[in-house]
Amino acid sequence: MKVIxxxxxxxxxxxxxxxxxAQKKIYPRSVTGRFAWWRWAFVWLTQxxxxxxxxxxxxxxxxxxxxxEARRFYIFGFVLYPQDFIYLTALLxxxxxxxxxxxxxxxxxxxxxxCPQTVYTEMFLWIERKVEGDRTARMKLDSQPMSMEKLxxxxxKHILWGALAMWxxxxxxxxxxxxxxxxxxxxxxxxxxxxxxxxxxxxxxxYGNAGFLREQVCKYMCPYxxxxxxxxxxxxxxxxxxxxxxxxxxxRSRKADIKQLQLGHCVDCSLCVQVCPTGIDIREGLQYECxxxxxxxxxCDGVMDKxxxxxxxxxxxxxxxxxxxxxxxxxxxxxxxxxxxxxxxVLGALCLAVAxxxxxxxxxxxxxxxxxxxxxxxxxxxxxxxxxxLQIMNATERPQIYRIGAEGLQGIAVASETEVSVGPAExxxxxxxxxxxxxxxxxxxxPIYFRIGAAxxxxxxxxxxxxxxxx
Amino acid sequence: xxxxxxxFWSVWVAAITLAGIIGCAVLLWVTAKTKVPSHSxxxxxxxxxxxxxxxxxxxxxxxxxxxxxxxxxxxxYLVAYPGLGSYEGQxxxxxxxxxxxxxKQAEADLAPLYAQFxxxxxxxxxxxxxxxxxxxxxxMNNCAQCHGSDARGSKGFPSLxxxxxxxxxxPDKIIETITKGRNGAMPPMAAAVGSADDVxxxxxxxLSLSGAPHDSLRAQLGKPKFAACAACHGADGKGxxxxxxxxxxxxxxxxxxxxxxxxxxxxTGKTNVMPxxxxxxxxxxxxxxxxxxxxxSNIKSP
Numbered sequence: 001m002k003v004i005x006x007x008x009x010x011x012x013x014x015x016x017x018x019x020x021x022a023q024k025k026i027y028p029r030s031v032t033g034r035f036a037w038w039r040w041a042f043v044w045l046t047q048x049x050x051x052x053x054x055x056x057x058x059x060x061x062x063x064x065x066x067x068x069e070a071r072r073f074y075i076f077g078f079v080l081y082p083q084d085f086i087y088l089t090a091l092l093x094x095x096x097x098x099x100x101x102x103x104x105x106x107x108x109x110x111x112x113x114x115c116p117q118t119v120y121t122e123m124f125l126w127i128e129r130k131v132e133g134d135r136t137a138r139m140k141l142d143s144q145p146m147s148m149e150k151l152x153x154x155x156x157k158h159i160l161w162g163a164l165a166m167w168x169x170x171x172x173x174x175x176x177x178x179x180x181x182x183x184x185x186x187x188x189x190x191x192x193x194x195x196x197x198x199x200x201x202x203x204x205x206x207y208g209n210a211g212f213l214r215e216q217v218c219k220y221m222c223p224y225x226x227x228x229x230x231x232x233x234x235x236x237x238x239x240x241x242x243x244x245x246x247x248x249x250x251x252r253s254r255k256a257d258i259k260q261l262q263l264g265h266c267v268d269c270s271l272c273v274q275v276c277p278t279g280i281d282i283r284e285g286l287q288y289e290c291x292x293x294x295x296x297x298x299x300c301d302g303v304m305d306k307x308x309x310x311x312x313x314x315x316x317x318x319x320x321x322x323x324x325x326x327x328x329x330x331x332x333x334x335x336x337x338x339x340x341x342x343x344x345x346v347l348g349a350l351c352l353a354v355a356x357x358x359x360x361x362x363x364x365x366x367x368x369x370x371x372x373x374x375x376x377x378x379x380x381x382x383x384x385x386x387x388x389x390l391q392i393m394n395a396t397e398r399p400q401i402y403r404i405g406a407e408g409l410q411g412i413a414v415a416s417e418t419e420v421s422v423g424p425a426e427x428x429x430x431x432x433x434x435x436x437x438x439x440x441x442x443x444x445x446x447p448i449y450f451r452i453g454a455a456x457x458x459x460x461x462x463x464x465x466x467x468x469x470x471x
Numbered sequence: 472x473x474x475x476x477x478x479f480w481s482v483w484v485a486a487i488t489l490a491g492i493i494g495c496a497v498l499l500w501v502t503a504k505t506k507v508p509s510h511s512x513x514x515x516x517x518x519x520x521x522x523x524x525x526x527x528x529x530x531x532x533x534x535x536x537x538x539x540x541x542x543x544x545x546x547x548y549l550v551a552y553p554g555l556g557s558y559e560g561q562x563x564x565x566x567x568x569x570x571x572x573x574x575k576q577a578e579a580d581l582a583p584l585y586a587q588f589x590x591x592x593x594x595x596x597x598x599x600x601x602x603x604x605x606x607x608x609x610x611m612n613n614c615a616q617c618h619g620s621d622a623r624g625s626k627g628f629p630s631l632x633x634x635x636x637x638x639x640x641x642p643d644k645i646i647e648t649i650t651k652g653r654n655g656a657m658p659p660m661a662a663a664v665g666s667a668d669d670v671x672x673x674x675x676x677x678l679s680l681s682g683a684p685h686d687s688l689r690a691q692l693g694k695p696k697f698a699a700c701a702a703c704h705g706a707d708g709k710g711x712x713x714x715x716x717x718x719x720x721x722x723x724x725x726x727x728x729x730x731x732x733x734x735x736x737x738x739t740g741k742t743n744v745m746p747x748x749x750x751x752x753x754x755x756x757x758x759x760x761x762x763x764x765x766x767x768s769n770i771k772s773p
Contacts, residue, residue, distance in 0.1 A: 015508075015509055016506035016507065016508055016509070017506060017507055017508070017509040017527075017529070018503070018505070018506055018529065019502050019503070019505055019507065019529055019530065020502075020503065020529055020530050020531065020532040020534070020535050021529040021530070021531060021532060022531075022532050023531050023532065023533060216531060216533075219531075220530070220531055220534065371615070371619055371620050371621075373615070373616050373617055373618075373619060373625060373628070374619040374623070374624065374625035374628070375625070377623070377624075377625050377626065378728070380722060385623075387619050387620055387621050387623070388620075389611075389620045416621065429607075429611060429620075431619075431620035431621035431622075432621075433621055433623070
């Protein structure tokens with residue numbers, strides 16, 4: 001066994017420190033700019049979809065509804081059964097591959113712009129700013145002793161937070177219970193116990209995550225944040241500080257000659273630290289806490305404009321580009337790397353496959369289960385009979401009549417009802433008897449095919465089974 | 472009800488469980504008390520493999536409180552629920568009890584539905600689409616294992632979809648059959664019939680009753696010997712529903728068709744059992760089932 005020695009570093013032991021650290025509250029300063037605009041655009045886009053989708057109607061039902069009790073999943077024109085689980089799998093794989101691709105190209109884009117944790121924190125922060133004021137005002141308010149004004153502000157903020165959180169919880173549950181009925185039940189105070197529980201549960205989760213935990217989720221709890229670093233390489237776009245341009249940092253007046261003062265472009269205004277939602281100093285280089293939200297980019301560009309220096313002291317760039325002073329064109333030239341190409345190819349193929357499969361989907365499913373007790377029997381008229389149970393699943397929203405046929409053996413015929421009616425979005429078990437003339441097939445099991453088709457329309461499926469002939 | 476066959480193992484499991492929780496608590500307490508020197512470069516001061524240094528990223532303190540909460544939760548759980556060896560827990564919760572409670576709840580939920588059914592005559596119930604659908608599901612879960620999904624039975628298991636009844640096909644009789652079960656017993660009759668040759672003759676006579684292919688000479692010889700069988704099956708072989716004796720003069724062959732099958736039956740007899748369902752199903756469920764079964768042979772399906 002090889003012993004790996006632990007060699008202490010330079011012996012500059014400072015004060016003694018606990019293994020746990022108390023949470024330092026972060027007061028992000030408000031920021032405007034290109035990337036802030038994009039973030040708000042994503043807040044609107046994602047939340048209009050999230051809050052709006054359950055209210056859309058499709059014919060006589062909610063357009064998107066996941067009816068867990070009936071095990072039917074309605075998504076616009078589709079009625080999905082649990083047997084369509086593969087589509088959920090595909091969706092998750094597509095989401096994962098998209099995350100890999102975006103991360104490889106542009107770092108933690110998801111984290112900084114579209115992640116619910118970021119989006120809801122942004123919304124809660126907006127409320128907080130409207131009620132308590134911006135960073136300095138909030139810090140001052142928190143350091144004050146309790147007063148009437150403080151009490152009113154805090155209460156008002158929490159009431160607004162609570163309302164938004166409840167609305168979020170209500171909307172979430174509305175994906176699983178028809179939201180209009182849920183709203184009526186709520187207004188008439190007769191919501192079911194479980195519905196109340198889940199609304200409160202998701203409300204509490206939203207309130208806690210977006211109101212209090214915020215960056216702690218990204219720093220300590222989020223699994224994606226941990227493994228996204230594995231998809232970074234030196235050519236991944238990250239928020240970076242141009243050390244060569246910025247150092248040595250220092251305050252100066254706008255008219256000062258920096259050559260003479262021997263200063264870099266960084267004026268050490270610390271705005272980039274003040275706007276950071278995770279409270280880090282980006283000038284110390286790439287850190288695992290950085291979620292790539294580019295708030296520091298926006299605020300630093302503003303300062304550079306004021307100072308009359310070129311923008312981009314802090315910018316989206318790659319580690320290679322910052323080190324070697326590449327131009328934008330050179331960065332673009334490094335985008336097409338093997339990992340990016342592979343992710344793109346797999347993602348594209350999968351999206352095509354899913355789209356194709358959904359377009360070609362037959363709105364009918366059939367499971368065939370042979371009766372295990374009655375293997376085969378001889379019936380009147382010199383026939384040999386096998387019994388099957390067919391689960392016929394109607395994935396349309398109209399009542400359908402299905403015709404059952406069988407083939408694969410000489411003289412095989414359906415002896416039971418050949419036409420079965422199934423209600424809209426319902427599934428039905430029917431017993432089906434198949435017969436062949438006695439002695440027309442050798443003893444043993446013979447592969448046969450059930451052919452089931454809708455009487456109206458062109459939904460046809462074929463299911464394999466076996467026909468047993470006794471010895 | 473304990474899964475332990477000796478008290479020692481119960482104590483053993485409880486001790487390991489508690490030691491684990493206490494161990495976690497001690498570890499947590501020690502780490503909360505520990506202080507380590509900090510370094511200016513924000514590392515822990517440890518270096519592996521020449522250049523791999525460990526950054527100092529302490530856990531948030533609220534995370535430690537989560538651990539404390541889980542420990543408290545674990546202890547409360549062990550007080551309330553079974554977990555410490557054979558200790559039952561204060562709530563006396565068992566899976567069996569939960570199942571019973573759920574069944575009771577389900578029965579209470581379904582009571583109004585079944586109340587509509589019990590008010591109706593079985594014959595009318597058989598035509599009620601809703602009752603029929605429920606009856607079909609009950610049949611699939613409780614009866615189809617023997618009688619087949621299509622209720623047509625198989626060798627040794629009677630068909631319920633024809634007009635041929637062993638014990639009677641009136642709704643009341645069907646309810647009685649499902650509730651109390653049935654015992655079909657045919658004693659070995661070879662001694663009463665006579666020699667092996669006599670048995671063969673009787674078998675041929677039985678075949679002749681339903682006009683099946685047979686040796687007419689043997690059937691002639693077997694006819695007087697049939698007296699031994701007539702006690703149950705009747706002088707004309709038409710069976711007797713009071714004792715569950717099958718009709719021998721029709722085309723239904725429950726235990727197999729042909730001379731050999733009949734000879735075997737006479738020689739060895741048969742005991743056939745339909746288990747009683749009263750412990751499994753409620754009276755209302757049996758009623759709905761009986762309506763479904765009765766409907767199979769008395770209502771032409773649309």
